[in-house]
Amino acid sequence: MYKLINLTPHDIYLYGDGSLDDKDKLLLTVPSTGVIARVEQSMEKEGYIGLNSTLQDGRHISVPIVKSKYGKISGLPAPQENTIYIVSGIVAQQANRDDVVFPTDFVRDDKNRIIGCRAFSKV
Numbered sequence: 001m002y003k004l005i006n007l008t009p010h011d012i013y014l015y016g017d018g019s020l021d022d023k024d025k026l027l028l029t030v031p032s033t034g035v036i037a038r039v040e041q042s043m044e045k046e047g048y049i050g051l052n053s054t055l056q057d058g059r060h061i062s063v064p065i066v067k068s069k070y071g072k073i074s075g076l077p078a079p080q081e082n083t084i085y086i087v088s089g090i091v092a093q094q095a096n097r098d099d100v101v102f103p104t105d106f107v108r109d110d111k112n113r114i115i116g117c118r119a120f121s122k123v
Helices: 091-095
Strands: 003-006 012-015 025-029 038-054 060-074 083-086 099-106 114-121
Touching: 012 099, 025 099, 038 091, 091 099
Parallel strands: 003 083, 012 114, 083 099
Antiparallel strands: 012 025, 038 060, 099 114
């Protein structure tokens, strides 16, 4: 059996995936610990994309294109036996550890807002 530690800034609501006749029933709330795992990010400007859209004064809109670079992870404890850490997708990608997961297979409300997940993903 595993213990889940939520290192995101919000509670995680885990819904059934239907494997136990529990499709979309709230099974578990994993509260945020208040400790947030983050990864350093820097951006280098690569240029701009000019759009066909214009502002009211006739000028074309340009959108900056940046290249993201990721660095040190903070807030992620060392692995512990029988413990799984829930983090953001980008932290999981950078950590590349077997004990780190991120929410996936989202459950949405009637306004299409994410209210929970049915599964966790590994990188």
